[in-house]
Amino acid sequence: xxxxxxxxxxxxxxxxxxxxxxxxxxxxxxxxxxxxxxxxxxxxxxxxxxxxxxxxxxxxxxxxxxxxxxxxxxxxxxxxxxxxxxxxxxxxxxxxxxxxxxxxxxxxxxxxxxxxxxxxxxxxxxxxxxxxxxxxxxxxxxxxxxxxxxxxxxxxxxxxxxxxxxxxxxxxxxxxxxxxxxxxxxxxxx
Amino acid sequence: xxxxxxxxxxxxxxxxxxxxxxxxxxxxxxxxxxxxxxxxxxxxxxxxxxxxxxxxxxxxxxxxxxxxxxxxxxxxxxxxxxxxxxxxxxxxxxxxxxxxxxxxxxxxxxxxxxxxxxxxxxxxxxxxxxxxxxxxxxxxxxxxxxxxxxxxxxxxxxxxxxxxxxxxxxxxxxxxxxxxxxxxxxxxxxxxxxxxxxxxxxxxxxxxxxxxxxxxxxxxxxxxxxxxxxxxxxxxxxxxxxxxxxxxxxxxxxxxxxxxxxxxxxxxxxxxxxxxxxxxxxxxxxxxxxx
Numbered sequence: 001x002x003x004x005x006x007x008x009x010x011x012x013x014x015x016x017x018x019x020x021x022x023x024x025x026x027x028x029x030x031x032x033x034x035x036x037x038x039x040x041x042x043x044x045x046x047x048x049x050x051x052x053x054x055x056x057x058x059x060x061x062x063x064x065x066x067x068x069x070x071x072x073x074x075x076x077x078x079x080x081x082x083x084x085x086x087x088x089x090x091x092x093x094x095x096x097x098x099x100x101x102x103x104x105x106x107x108x109x110x111x112x113x114x115x116x117x118x119x120x121x122x123x124x125x126x127x128x129x130x131x132x133x134x135x136x137x138x139x140x141x142x143x144x145x146x147x148x149x150x151x152x153x154x155x156x157x158x159x160x161x162x163x164x165x166x167x168x169x170x171x172x173x174x175x176x177x178x179x180x181x182x183x184x185x186x187x188x189x190x
Numbered sequence: 191x192x193x194x195x196x197x198x199x200x201x202x203x204x205x206x207x208x209x210x211x212x213x214x215x216x217x218x219x220x221x222x223x224x225x226x227x228x229x230x231x232x233x234x235x236x237x238x239x240x241x242x243x244x245x246x247x248x249x250x251x252x253x254x255x256x257x258x259x260x261x262x263x264x265x266x267x268x269x270x271x272x273x274x275x276x277x278x279x280x281x282x283x284x285x286x287x288x289x290x291x292x293x294x295x296x297x298x299x300x301x302x303x304x305x306x307x308x309x310x311x312x313x314x315x316x317x318x319x320x321x322x323x324x325x326x327x328x329x330x331x332x333x334x335x336x337x338x339x340x341x342x343x344x345x346x347x348x349x350x351x352x353x354x355x356x357x358x359x360x361x362x363x364x365x366x367x368x369x370x371x372x373x374x375x376x377x378x379x380x381x382x383x384x385x386x387x388x389x390x391x392x393x394x395x396x397x398x399x400x401x402x403x404x405x406x407x408x409x410x411x412x413x414x415x416x417x418x419x420x421x422x423x424x425x426x427x428x429x430x431x432x433x434x435x436x437x438x439x440x441x442x443x444x445x446x447x448x449x450x451x452x453x454x455x456x457x458x459x460x461x462x463x464x465x466x467x468x469x470x471x472x473x474x475x476x477x478x479x480x481x
Contacts, residue, residue, distance in 0.1 A: 008445050009208040009229060030446055046205050048229045048265055055227060055445060058438075079205070092264065107264060112288040113311055115198045133201050134266065134288070172201050 001186060004029045004039040006065075008055040010047015010080060014171035018179050019043075032060050041074040041186045044081030046133065046169055049106070052080055053096040062096065069099045074162045074189065076182040082165040083136055090139055100163045101142030108137045108154070108167075122157060123148040128177045130156065130168035137167050161190055199313030199333035202266070202288070203397035206230055206334075206420055210410065210441050211399070213237045213424040215255075217262035223427070226437035230266040230288070232422070233259040238295050238342025239425035239464065242474060247297045250278040253285050260285070268315070273480040274300020283312045289334070290314045292327075294479035295341045295424075304480060307331025317401065319352045319477055321359035321388070325380035328396055335394060337418070338477040339402015342425050344466025346403040346412065348477060353400055353416045364392040402477070405430070405464050407443035407456045414447035431461030 003019055005012045007028035016026045029035060029042075042065070044052070056062045069075050069085070077085045084096040086104040109115065109132060117131045130151065138155035141147060149157035149166070156167040157178070164185060170178035209229025214220040215237060223231050235251040236244065250271050260267045266288035271278035273292055278299070282290050292305055294317050307314040308331035317338035318324035324335045337356065339349030359378075363385060366374055375385035387395050400413035401422035410421045421444055427437045439456040446452040 007208070011204040011207060013207070014204065031449070031452070047207070048205070048209065050224060050265060051209055051227045051229050051441065054225075055442065058442070111260075111286045112199070112202055112266065112313060113283075113286050115202065117194060117198060131198070131201060133198065133205055169201065172204065 001025065001041070001183070002027065002039045003041040003043060003186075004034070004037070005043040006045060006052070006081075008047075008059070009051045010045045011169070011171065012043070012045040014169075015043045015045055018171050018176060022176060022179055022183060024183060032064065035061060035064050035068070041076070041182065042068070044075065044077040044084055045171070046079035046081065049080040049083040049096070050094070053084055053094065056084070056096065066097045066099060069097060069163065072162050072189070074164075074182065074186045075099075076164040076166075078166050078169055078171065079133065079135055082138070082167055085163060085165055086138075100160050100165060101145055102138045102158060102160075102165065103140040104136045105139050106136050107134050109135055118151060120149055120151045120156070122177055123181070125177050125181065128170070128175045129173045130170075131172045132156075132168050135167045138165070159185075195311055196308070196331065196333060200396050202313060203315070203334040206266070206399075207397055208445060209420045210437075210444055211268065211420070211422045212427055212437060213422075214259060215428070217258045219428055219433075220259045220262045222434050223437060224263045224265050226434055227441035228265060228437065229420070230268055231259065231263060232268045232270065232291065232424070234270055237425045237428060238476075239344070239429050240342075241295060242342045242472070249296060250275070250281065253281060256282075256287065257285060270296055271305075272296040272299040274298060274303050274305060276305055279305050279310065283310055287312060292316050292332075294338055294476045298479050304330050315399075317477075317480070318356070320355045321363070322378040322380055323481055324356060324394055324398070325378065325384045325388070328394070329381055329384060332396065334397050334399065336399040336401040336422055339400070339404070340469045340472070341402045341476050343403050343469050343472060344405040344426060344429070344464040345469040346405070346409045347469050349400050349402045349404060349413060350416065352402075352477075353413060353418060356398070357417045360388055360392060360394070363388045403469070404440075405466060406460070407436075407439045408453060410440045411443045411447035411453050414444055420444065426464055429464035431463075436460050436463075
């Protein structure tokens with residue numbers, strides 16, 4: 001199994017490390033030609049959504065990535081990755097890939113002083129540690145979206161067909177539950 | 191609780207990796223920086239080149255000016271306080287700055303002690319010229335490190351020197367026998383546990399950016415090649431002929447620093463670079479501040 005990790009900006013190395021520990025092969029996607037390689041899954045990491053979104057567009061990758069996700073490529077976005085996949089961002093006029101039927105709120109917990117970590121349930125897989133860094137949450141989810149986690153009444157993880165989105169950063173903890181769930185999405189597509 | 195806060199603060203720096211943090215002095219510049227792809231901005235009244243030109247004592251910026259920039263952009267906003275100036279740092283924390291830079295660019299308020307950064311909830315970034323300085327700042331609670339370079343010069347030589355020294359010292363520490371670490375920690379003037387961390391992980395315990403004298407996309411790429419995890423650009427952008435284009439090119443150069451064809455394209459037609467002064471021609475050596 002080979003997983004491409006969007007490496008334009010942000011915390012992509014942590015995903016590589018975690019997936020590596022689970023036996024998945026990874027490579028970094030930095031340019032359009034990297035997208036021509038064959039891969040079974042895509043990670044869109046945390047970072048700044050404005051930076052990644054701009055680079056996706058200006059490096060000519062936005063349409064290709066969008067088409068690949070719409071074509072069924074299993075994709076996992078964390079934090080900024082969630083924002084890039086969202087159909088709409090409530091407090092921002094920008095939207096990027098618009099593949100997932102969710103509305104997100106950016107910097108929803110405020111500035112860095114609002115960043116926090118907590119334990120909460122991920123789907124039926126029990127409580128896991130969740131790290132929120134200037135994080136978004138999902139304010140509205142469409143019909144086909146399965147809600148996997150809620151914290152304080154806000155949706156923080158969800159799945160729609162081949163797309164998995166988390167407002168928190170499982171790659172910054174040593175708990176591999178969410179990454180194992182994603183690998184399972186690749187192995188057993190819906 | 192303190193530890194959890196430190197983890198969250200270290201993790202914000204993780205999100206900045208592979209990015210460019212730009213100095214801005216007005217909300218308009220902040221918007222240009224954000225639109226050009228900055229992953230954060232540093233709000234300050236005068237960029238380092240102008241601090242040099244103006245001379246005199248340089249202090250924390252007016253909170254009103256910083257708030258104006260916080261309102262203008264959605265990316266993280268950083269601001270500088272003087273080395274050892276606990277009160278300025280508390281003021282910046284009170285206005286909910288995302289990162290405080292305890293910076294040698296401003297006039298030091300304390301010529302011996304740095305701020306006890308473990309006593310704060312907001313994260314700090316500090317400058318360092320070598321591994322010893324970096325680990326001392328981390329021990330004081332810094333959640334991110336940057337090379338000092340020589341700010342406001344447009345001359346990258348000191349940033350290169352500091353990054354080279356830091357990486358070489360990390361490699362050296364990594365190669366020692368475990369029983370040699372106690373003495374190595376003593377020589378570096380750092381706690382043993384931090385020396386042990388570097389020995390085991392072959393890296394700093396926090397994110398390490400380059401800063402001080404970066405003026406072109408090629409400068410930024412050079413710093414990434416030497417092991418920086420991202421780049422601060424101070425005077426280099428808004429002292430140049432076409433700030434928007436240069437800022438955008440530097441962002442792309444940091445992402446694709448390993449692709450020379452891309453770098454060649456980015457270096458084209460950027461207009462006037464900041465004039466710059468050679469680091470050996472200046473009288474005020476900012477990097478000497480705070481060891």
